[in-house]
Amino acid sequence: MSPRNRILGYVRGATASRPRVPHPGRFDGRFLAGDDRPPMERFAEQFTASGGEVERFVDTEAAVRWLGEFTRGYESVTVGVTVPGRLRPALPSTCPDLAPLGVSAAVAAVAETGSLVLDARDGRRTQLLAPTHVVFVREQDIHETLVGAMVTLQPDLPSAVGLHSGPSKSADIGQILVRGVHGPGRIVAAVIGEAGPV
Amino acid sequence: MSERSRPSDYGAESARIVRDDPGMRTSITGAVRSKHEKRQAAWAEIDAEAWRDWARDVKTHVLTHLDRYLPQAEDALLRNGVKVHWAETAAQACDVVTRIAADHGARRVVKAKSMLTEEIGLNESLERAGLEVRETDLGEYIIQLLDEPPSHIVGPSLHRSLEDCRRLFHDRFGTPLDASPETLAATARRILRDDFLQADMGVSGANFLAADTGTIALIENEGNIRISTSIPPVHVAVVGIEKLVPKFEDLAGLIQLTARSATGQAIGNYVSLIQGPRRPGERDGPDEVHVVFVDNGRTRLLADEHAWEVLRCVRCGACLNSCPVYRQTGGHAYGWAYSGPIGAILAPGILGLEAAMPLPFASSLCGACAEVCPVRIPIPELLVYWRERAVEEGLTPTVDGVAMKVWAALAEHPGAFGVASDVVGALPLEGAGRKLPVLRGWMGERAAPVPSPERFLNTSSRKEEGT
Amino acid sequence: MPYSDAASARLSDERGGDAPRSPTRVAFFATCLADRFFADACADAVRILEHLGVAVDVPDGQTCCGQPAYNAGHRAEATRMARQTAKAFAAADHVVLPSGSCAGMIRSFYPSLLRAAKSGAPGLAPRAHELSSFLVHELGVLGPDWRDHEGDPPRIGAGLEGVGVVYHHGCHALRELGVHDEPVALLRACGADVVPWGGDTECCGFGGLFSTKFPEVSSGMADRKLDALPPDIDFVTSADGGCLLQLSGRARHLAREDGAQAPSASPTPRTSNPAPGFVHLATLLRRGLGA
Numbered sequence: 001m002s003p004r005n006r007i008l009g010y011v012r013g014a015t016a017s018r019p020r021v022p023h024p025g026r027f028d029g030r031f032l033a034g035d036d037r038p039p040m041e042r043f044a045e046q047f048t049a050s051g052g053e054v055e056r057f058v059d060t061e062a063a064v065r066w067l068g069e070f071t072r073g074y075e076s077v078t079v080g081v082t083v084p085g086r087l088r089p090a091l092p093s094t095c096p097d098l099a100p101l102g103v104s105a106a107v108a109a110v111a112e113t114g115s116l117v118l119d120a121r122d123g124r125r126t127q128l129l130a131p132t133h134v135v136f137v138r139e140q141d142i143h144e145t146l147v148g149a150m151v152t153l154q155p156d157l158p159s160a161v162g163l164h165s166g167p168s169k170s171a172d173i174g175q176i177l178v179r180g181v182h183g184p185g186r187i188v189a190a191v192i193g194e195a196g197p198v
Numbered sequence: 199m200s201e202r203s204r205p206s207d208y209g210a211e212s213a214r215i216v217r218d219d220p221g222m223r224t225s226i227t228g229a230v231r232s233k234h235e236k237r238q239a240a241w242a243e244i245d246a247e248a249w250r251d252w253a254r255d256v257k258t259h260v261l262t263h264l265d266r267y268l269p270q271a272e273d274a275l276l277r278n279g280v281k282v283h284w285a286e287t288a289a290q291a292c293d294v295v296t297r298i299a300a301d302h303g304a305r306r307v308v309k310a311k312s313m314l315t316e317e318i319g320l321n322e323s324l325e326r327a328g329l330e331v332r333e334t335d336l337g338e339y340i341i342q343l344l345d346e347p348p349s350h351i352v353g354p355s356l357h358r359s360l361e362d363c364r365r366l367f368h369d370r371f372g373t374p375l376d377a378s379p380e381t382l383a384a385t386a387r388r389i390l391r392d393d394f395l396q397a398d399m400g401v402s403g404a405n406f407l408a409a410d411t412g413t414i415a416l417i418e419n420e421g422n423i424r425i426s427t428s429i430p431p432v433h434v435a436v437v438g439i440e441k442l443v444p445k446f447e448d449l450a451g452l453i454q455l456t457a458r459s460a461t462g463q464a465i466g467n468y469v470s471l472i473q474g475p476r477r478p479g480e481r482d483g484p485d486e487v488h489v490v491f492v493d494n495g496r497t498r499l500l501a502d503e504h505a506w507e508v509l510r511c512v513r514c515g516a517c518l519n520s521c522p523v524y525r526q527t528g529g530h531a532y533g534w535a536y537s538g539p540i541g542a543i544l545a546p547g548i549l550g551l552e553a554a555m556p557l558p559f560a561s562s563l564c565g566a567c568a569e570v571c572p573v574r575i576p577i578p579e580l581l582v583y584w585r586e587r588a589v590e591e592g593l594t595p596t597v598d599g600v601a602m603k604v605w606a607a608l609a610e611h612p613g614a615f616g617v618a619s620d621v622v623g624a625l626p627l628e629g630a631g632r633k634l635p636v637l638r639g640w641m642g643e644r645a646a647p648v649p650s651p652e653r654f655l656n657t658s659s660r661k662e663e664g665t
Numbered sequence: 666m667p668y669s670d671a672a673s674a675r676l677s678d679e680r681g682g683d684a685p686r687s688p689t690r691v692a693f694f695a696t697c698l699a700d701r702f703f704a705d706a707c708a709d710a711v712r713i714l715e716h717l718g719v720a721v722d723v724p725d726g727q728t729c730c731g732q733p734a735y736n737a738g739h740r741a742e743a744t745r746m747a748r749q750t751a752k753a754f755a756a757a758d759h760v761v762l763p764s765g766s767c768a769g770m771i772r773s774f775y776p777s778l779l780r781a782a783k784s785g786a787p788g789l790a791p792r793a794h795e796l797s798s799f800l801v802h803e804l805g806v807l808g809p810d811w812r813d814h815e816g817d818p819p820r821i822g823a824g825l826e827g828v829g830v831v832y833h834h835g836c837h838a839l840r841e842l843g844v845h846d847e848p849v850a851l852l853r854a855c856g857a858d859v860v861p862w863g864g865d866t867e868c869c870g871f872g873g874l875f876s877t878k879f880p881e882v883s884s885g886m887a888d889r890k891l892d893a894l895p896p897d898i899d900f901v902t903s904a905d906g907g908c909l910l911q912l913s914g915r916a917r918h919l920a921r922e923d924g925a926q927a928p929s930a931s932p933t934p935r936t937s938n939p940a941p942g943f944v945h946l947a948t949l950l951r952r953g954l955g956a
Binding site (some may be wrong): 002003004006007008010011012013015017018019020021022023024026027028029030031032033046052081097112113114115120121123124125127128129145146147149150151152157158159160161162163164165166167168169170171172173174175176178179180181182183184192 | 229232242243244245248249251252255256258259261262263264265268271284285286290327334335336337340353354355356359360361362363366379380382383384386387390391394395402411413419420421422424425427428429439444446447448449451452453454463464465466467468469470471472473474475476477479480481483491493497498500501506
Binding site (some may be wrong): 208213241589 | 811867873884
């Protein structure tokens, strides 16, 4: 008998005599204090509390202008596949492992956890290897809860989803916080307010 | 590989650390207290009892239906193009991973932190097969350089101070002895970046695995897990069979609960939700993803009438952070991968009760752990359960059993019990205590208790006679 | 004396009208450890109850609640001792103990140990009470709204005016019985200054036989508590004699060591001052009530 069948056999034997307990239903994750603020505000508060930065733009025009300023001083960039043309910096493109800056597009964000939802289809290396990471997301794609975001994602999952909720950090060196080992030490959530494709 | 202690060494190891290594206690206590306080603050914001009830019920549901969910998970994984393997023992699991590496001609492996891989001894196994294994979590990297076992489930190097790290990096990489933490981190980042890019295979564990979508969920703050599972061409996930959750959406609650319990965060800064290998049209990701389902004593635990509840554990480490016994020594004294309260109740199932001794006894049963467990594992009750099993199986000193029978016999005869208690009061405890089998343990560290000149029950019965 | 009259008066108010009748007679379970090492505290506890108008029986058949056996995994022996204890107290409507550990043992574990009890009489568990819990909840000495005035409870005595104490919360009283505010409120209600103590709810390291099996770890746990003691307090007190033996035993040992040897290399300071006194809660409350 294969290990698989033996293990499943043991599991069947073990569960046979124990009363089965029903699923408790969807997680409702209640907080003690209600929060009526719009998702954008709650997202910004969580994301910055974790060490991330938030820039807010009323429309794509404003984001493009900001991007031009922001990328001054960078010599090259790696850009995610799904980042629209207007938001691709006017810099030479280079390998993700050499670029000082990465620019990605998030498919969604989550307010209660301060998370950006990144899709493998945009390109994982771009999301992970450059020391500075800019992520564009639409304000309308900010979900209130993580469970709500996940229910929306489920029908069309890529090979991997990454929830990025702040810069890379570690306190493993003597309990002192350091950033940027190993993911980006600086992450900017660039939130665009207008409806329609980014 | 340096000599590692085993659970049976707990008595001697704990004594040695408390006596000879006061720095260890200070480091551990400072680190866990901070984690515990953050956990308390994070739980104070939420409807804690409701969250814990939900988490307990989700995990209990999946464990009582594991016969259904495991095959369901396998189907989902296979549909996603993931290769699925099964291993009954630690040795089998190591063989599977070694074979996958050999099949790909892999030479260099990068590891994301995984307690299960510690449990099964994977690194040693791969190294024996001639592979170069690099831990990429900063804390795991540090203890790999030091050739030490992990001291804590979440923070493996928390027993090591900044000074220790400075000295280590100076010796290995020539950084200055007063290098800042940022410099040390940048050094590690640079070295490990090369390893990530050159690696043939990435190995991870799994925090959870959703049975409906086959999603492997991993929580971290550094990003090394995302990188290890994205860049090398092969990703192998080693997954305990108890890691299953019923549905993709259930991951939301468990991820948040685990993060709040482990570090006090709303969520880890990086969460990976992995469905399988790179898909057509995606520009990167591994070409192959493997899942190795590992038993290694879990089915035996699942069959145990009482101990099966330990399988709800989400490996948050909150019990370690609240434990007044753990903080005296850190994890090394426990002699295996999992320390603290969870280590003590898991060991008899994974290692067998005899090999796990005396861990179930290495607790004062204070109950602080049960107060913080997010999935409501009744840890003190399970410690007592394993103690009962140890007594039944003759694993405790004979003199303890004899003493207990004598005590019980006396207790059933109040007159004789009273006489015995009078005798205790008359003994020169300070002197004789050092020779008596049980009291000897007391006397080395504490002054003998001073008996009252007359027992209360003697005086109260005399008083009644007099009235 | 005026304040103890106030406590009695509150009891009378409690007994009137629709309020449930307070107990008028209890059995006292000394517990083997307190009987041998805290005989005065046992006498003090009885005296407090009598002072508050409760008649106290001390049944002969009492010996040991069985907790050390139970915690060490000797379930059969624990069951024998539980049977003996249940038999000794079978006739009592209320049983009061000067021990959170023993009360916790009875309330938490006797139901499963004595599942086979045939008599049909209510088990011992719901009838057993730790002393401070009994005073506050069954006798109502602080009145019904005492939690609203937790920091400044209604006065029931003046005997602890000017006395500074720290309270050690024994693990079983705290986590098995849920007793936390009661003893502190009672001390304050007698005029005591209950001083904040970092780690006051952390385990002292006694744990019964744990203290002898792993003495270094156990003592380390005691050190953590002793090192955090605030200066200039008169007493360390607790509802548990085992904890007091552990803490006082360690404190006296350190005091001896510091006198006889060079200081250890430990970076943490050691409490070597033999003061404060380590005293059972019952002894302080008797003084506080003027009983």
